[in-house]
Amino acid sequence: MASRNVGRRRADRRPNRRRAVEIPRGHGHGHGHAHGHGHGDHVVDTSVVNSDAIVARRVRIVVAAVLVPLIVAAVVSLIVLWPGGDVKVASYQTSSARGQITALKPCADARDKCNLATVKLSNGADKGKAVPVQVPKAGGAPIPVKVGQEVMLAVQKDAPPDQKYQYVDHDRIKPLLILAVIFAVAVVALSRWRGFAALIALAVTAVMLTQFILPAILRGSNPLLVAVVGGAVIMTIAVFLTHGINAESSIALAGTIAALGLTVLLGWFFTGFSQLSGLAAEGASTAQQFSPHLDLAGLLVAGMVIGALGVLDDVTVTQAAAVWELSAANPAASRRELMSAGLRIGRTHVASVVNTLVLAYAGAAMPVLLVFAIQDLPVVTVISTEAVAMEVVRGLVGSLGIIAAVPLTTALAAMAVADRSRDLVGTPEPVA
Incomplete structure (x- = not known):
């Protein structure tokens, strides 16, 4: 009893730096009977698990044997694969400009084919000037542009003045920036400094995608290898930056990398087994046109890996946190008890996350599915076409990676x- 109270007082004196779980103390246990009156529920600080000497020793083994070699390998590969030089294709480069529509009328010589807009340029060499721009009509209906709207233009420098600027699309940068600001404010308002760290991790992800993964693939590097290296670096930075460098986040990162490796193997195997070429992916043929050496099948698997990263992170961090909570509630819980309770928590999480991932891939293939619905083709025929089979493989491979991440x-x-503190606690309490 004395050693049990000493262990309890040690936990109580630690500041509540992280989350806490309330453990009801009933009258069925000696300790609950002795301390339950007058105190109500007891608050357990889960940060004591990270600072536990036994946990620290075990996690150091995992970090030294698994994490450090993998992170070092990823960083070295990142340096070796980093794209050097310019990856742009000169023949595909065009100048661009932006402006606001100040007037709009039908074209004089092709009233049914286009509208003639007067656009006041907001950037470029002719900034401030009003220039004529033809806005084509599609399928007999005009592209919905109105006076006062911002538009993006392509600039043909050697074209005649009335054809120098060509309509590209609406300029949506303002609404997108407003939405991004609302998102950032909501994240920080709810999660405070941790939310701010998550936004920085999101910026790092964007930099990795635009400055390493895409350029390296265009330079001819193996897309699958690039995705694995980039994904490992992204997850390392994101997990440690968002959740701190501690035992819990180290275990979550180890689980993420293990599940990522399994996802890569499954994606590579079933892409070949299903005879997927990658040509059905949107933009694949255009990308190969300007980069003939591009491995489209490898690019398809790389997309599976990148698409599953965010969900893997969510699952592994949640599972590690759940086991930490259980250990904080009962320091003497055995490995079997923690596994059993953790898997019960994970089953519910996986059920919802898998459904979300599959629906996301189904949503991406919705236009293709609508075409098949119009043609009234048999379901077996629809599923066997590469455009649909590709999304099926993506969804199921990603889901298998998520399922594996839990155990x-x-x-x-x-x-x-x-069993981290059995010597302090004595008789263990059952894990709920």
Whole structure:
């Protein structure tokens, strides 16, 4: 009893730096009977799990044996694969400009084919000038442009003055910036400094995608290798930056990388087994036209990996946090007890996340599915076409990676915190 109270007082004196879980104390246990009166529920600080000497020793083994070699390999590969030089294709480059429509009328010589807009330029060499721009009509209906709207233009420098500027699309930068600001404010308002760290991690992800992954693939590097290296670096920065460098986040990262590796293997195998060429992917043929050496099948698998990264991060961090909560509630819980309870939590999470991922891929293929619905083709025929089969493989491979992430991360976390303080607590309480 004395050693049990000493352990309890040690936990109580630690500041509540992180989250806490309330453990009801009933009268069925000696400790609950002795301390339950007058105190109500007892608050357990989960930060004591990270600072536990036993946990620290076990996690150091995982970090030294698994994480450090993988992170070092990813960083070295990142340096080796980093694209040097310019990857742009000169024949595909065009100048651009933006402006606001100040007047709009039908074209004089082709009233049914286009509208003639007067656009006041807001940037470029002719900034401030009003220039004529033809806005084509599609399928007999005019593209919905109105006076006062912002538009994007392509600039043909050697064309006649009345054809120098060509309509490209609406300029949507303002509404997108407003939406991004609302998103950032909402994240910071809810999660405070952790939300701010998550936004920085999001910026790092954007930089990795635009400055490493895409250019490296265009330079001829293996898309699958680039995706794995880039994904590992992104996840390392995102997890440690958002959740801190501690035992819990290290275990979550180890589970993420393990599940990522399995996703890569499954994606590579089933892409070949299903005979997917990658040509059905949107923009694939255009990309190969300007980069003939591009491996479209590898690019398809790389897309599966990148698409599953965010969900894997969510699952592994949640599972590690759940096991940490359980260990904080009962320091003497065995590995089997923690695994059992952690998997019960994970089952509910996976059920909802898998459905979300599959629906996301189905939504991306919605235009193709509508075409098949119009043609009234048999379901077997529809599924076997590459455009649909590609999305099926994407969704199922990503889902398998998520499913694997739960037991992998739960097992690593349980191994790290199981039986961590049996000598202090004495008789263990059952894990709910």
